[in-house]
Amino acid sequence: MQSQQIVFIAIAVLALVSVAFADVGLAQEIRQIYVRGQGSIGVDPDLAHITLGVVTQALEAEEAQTKNAINMRNILAALGEMGIKGEDIETSYFNVYPVYRYDQENGEQLTGYRVSNTISIKLKDLPKVGEVIDVAIKAGATNVNAVRFALTDEEPWLEKALALAVENGRRRAEVMAKAAGERLGPVMVIRDPSTQFEPYFGKGEMLLSATADRGMPTPIQPGKLQINAAVEMVFALE
DSSP: OHHHHHHHHHHHHHHHHHHHHHHHHHHHHOOEEEEEEEEEEEEOOOEEEEEEEEEEEESSHHHHHHHHHHHHHHHHHHHHHTTOOGGGEEEEEEEEEEEEEEETTTEEEEEEEEEEEEEEEEESOGGGHHHHHHHHHHHTOOEEEEEEEEOSOOHHHHHHHHHHHHHHHHHHHHHHHHHTTOOEEEEEEEEEEEEEEEOEEEOHHHHHHHHGGGTOOOOOOOOOEEEEEEEEEEEEEO
16 A cells, blocks of 8 residues: 555656646747847936035134134025025035145144035026026135036936837837847836936036136036936747
């Protein structure tokens, strides 16, 4: 009786193995095309982030900090007069550090202290970007680090770029299948490896050096924002 059970179990195992190998053979018969689709869309920005600040230096740290605070208060007051709310301004960097000068005889010598205070301004009225920079400089700003243009809501544009990527992937697969004398089948796998949003940067320091000395308005021209999407797709061949 026990030997019959062993024989039955062995037959059952062989049957399962045969089914497994049959499935593998069936999978191998499905011919496939692998493609990568790409989509890109240019969008006009509706938001700007302006980063600017004040750097002051004095023999004593307290004196440098006091000078810096006066300039920054003047800047904030001027921005407030333009209608920019306090909630749209935030401190992004603040630092106090000693300044040394190297002397061959005595080595490094402390010559004073430098204070750096940087703020980030969020602005939805893009035509006022240049004016904001000019007003801040007039009020005491010593550096404009960057102007970055962005979108208030990126998601709808990301979805459009992704749809373009899928369409591009299908077209590529159709071209490949036709060139090989085959017919394209259904999508078997589709994957979004990455979707990238590339903001546009304007360099404020370059604009400052070119125009501020002559009292001319700072020209700021928003560029197109590029949103890129990619998909990886697998199609079956009929």
